[in-house]
Amino acid sequence: MTHILHRLIRHDYPRAATARGLYIHDRDGKAYLDASGGAAVSCLGHGHPDVLAAMHAQLDTLAYAHTSFFTTDVAEALADDLIAHAPPGMSHVYLVSGGSEAIEAALKLARQYFVEKGEKQRRHFIARRQSYHGNTLGALAVGGNEWRRKQFAPLLIETHHVSPCFEYRGKRDDETAEQYGQRLADELDAKIRALGPDTVIAFVAETVVGATAGAVPPVPGYFRKVREVCDRHGVLLILDEVMSGMGRTGTLHACTQDGVSPDLMTIAKGLGGGYAAIGAVLVGGKVIDAISAGSGLFQHGHTYIGHPVSCAAALAVQRVIRRDKLLDNVVQQGALLRRRLQERFANHHHVGDIRGRGLFQAIELVADRAEKRPFDPALKLNARIKAEAMARGLLVYPMGGTIDGVHGDHVLLAPPFIVQPQDIETIVERLGGAVDAAIAGVAT
Template identity: 70%
Template sequence: MSETHVIHRHLHRLPPRAVGGRGIYLRDAAGRDYIDASGGAAVSCLGHGHPDVLAAMHAQIDRLAYAHTSFFTTEVAEELADQLVRTAPAGMSHAYFVSGGSEAVEAALKMARQYFVEIGQPQRSRFIARRQSYHGNTLGALAVGGNAWRRAQFAPLLIDVEHVAPCYPYREQRGDETPEQYGQRLARELDEAIVRIGADQVIAFVAETVGGATAGVLTPVPGYFKAVREVCDRHGVLLILDEVMCGMGRTGTLHACEQDGVVPDLMTIAKGLGGGYQPIGAVLAQGRIVEAMSAGSGFFQHGHTYLGHPVACAAALAVQRVIERDGLLARVRVAGEHLGGSLRQALGDHPHVGDIRGRGLFWGVELVSERAGKTPFDPERKLHARIKAEAFARGLLVYPMGGTVDGRYGDHVLLAPPFVSTDAQLDTIVGRLQDALQAALAP
């Protein structure tokens, strides 16, 4: 590909150039507008070009663009941490700022390990996570993740992680059990895995509160996470919730776990934290974990060059202040009801739509070749890629993926429009998606 020196995601085609963005729209170099109905990858919670965020970034650059955290803290990093701790689940006392979701997960894994070293339990070395999960592309995050396709070629490099079943009621809840009974069954599987490995060997259970890209917005059944929390507490195992994609307002509450009535020991956040205006992620930590490190070695043995980057912190602080000032969490809840209703009205009876699921402005549509048996399409058809192309041709950006069921079979489309989307814009998204599906499914 002679026309570029960038290693793009796909080496055999050059993507169009994005040159501008305003609100829920992006524009390419040919002057064509696209509705960003997936927020990139559930990132652009305020859309593009928000004046308050741009002003905050400009002001921060004028004051200070960068200072290394081995020498300095900054006012904006301290303010952002104060904001996040004030609005965090009970007991969260500190924030650790990184440059994105994968870095946040890596930091959480290391922080969990160091916590047990500091309190005199260095034998704990194992993590448990879930199949069909996604936690990032760095090696530690990839290891705890359950995305079979992403893991495959790098498997020899990954640490050994035990994977248990995801909370996937559409496919895995039995006909003879209630949602609550299904959740209890999954919690028992986790309990059995901890006992089999050895309770004194396990560091943490890692889970997305609402499943993201790999399986297409898996919402937990009632009581599942409370049962998981009880299992972890009984065995002295930490609970790490990954809210990189589903958190920071995406599901209608600032933190998705609020709706499940649980508080994690460590929580990772990223995408909606800064809304894409700068690369930023964070780990939110319970006070007892930070206190253990403080009373022991006195530092967290980890670090990156761009920790707490001032411009990134300024962007994130502005995003969070806009969400709070403008009441956007309430808007997400109302808009989510509208979007879910619109999707069900348009696609609920479609012969190739197996499941429509979501919370807030975070929705997944799972495709099947045959509804009664929930039979996935042949992966050779690459239906998800066809849907993406057909949507793109209609000026719609969505986030489809394959391997929904087991890493090879299954297709879904993920929607995560900006919090500022109007009802009319949401209806346009659904209409264009409906047309794209019809075109992609055509023989």
């Protein structure tokens, strides 16, 4: 009997008891190698002594102060640190408690920016199909996963969606990757023109698509073309790096590899590494300037924004990543993970694609490789793989609805930045066994 409203009401969850490094142990003593960092959260693994010490010290000093009365040294230090390493043009940080809150704040900031400029007619947000931006109503509205949106659709604000940049599923055989990216940029341009350029607030996109499609990177040049389209029409670019950011793809910010800087950017999971609930919006200088010259007030807030203990945890996480040069390890071990996934699954009859960046990799499962035909959703292959992996002491992040919110299965991998070659070998070996067992179970 449990009084918790769990995600799955009729599911018997094992009870996590302790964790250290890459492993979580349940109360029966079973060890699980956390190859997904939860949901791409635990970038330093579990129980890092430096982070725990920073949190303890902050608790001994000041646990909480409401931001309508005070700022704090630790919040100021975290903001300074984030802006010092932010993409060009960023000047301020809005600290929140997670990714969905960050998206909500970014949407409001974007709308208020135009209100302050006297462009109150701007009301449209454009995002991409098969995107995921969070579960609050505003974040769900800009998200493009139809299964998640369907039952709540009457409650959602009006938004508009264009095609995702999903090379495996979207690029035609008769076009290059560059031509595919240009076609998508042209589609965005056409959507803005159809709505009326002076009515569009922002284009919202995950730099590397996370949970709903599985570590889908953009084709080269895509985001530079998108940036040009947004600038042409005076539309803001909001990049969601809640899952793919803060070092996960090998650079602190994924957009660095695409040569663009957004007007607003959301971060969360790897910011605090799971040690405390925290997220943030990195805010471009022109947005701050408009509000500062106007009302001087961001009309938004939450009780726990800028929480001192969360800020202490995040600041410690970021300092450890830099001190220990863990982004170098992300690049090195990410390359090894990709190579081992290729060796294990490149010729697998039911793995259609292997993709990702850094320690953010995924495999997509298909019933037929030649036709890229997915498995029947009724088989719940992704859930079977998760169960088989856990039985082998492996935590991965499988999801269904990869293609359109209903069809398709993939498995996302996002191990902590401290992962070593022997851990990679264990991950791939156990994942291979889980995939084969799950598919064998479907076949029988």
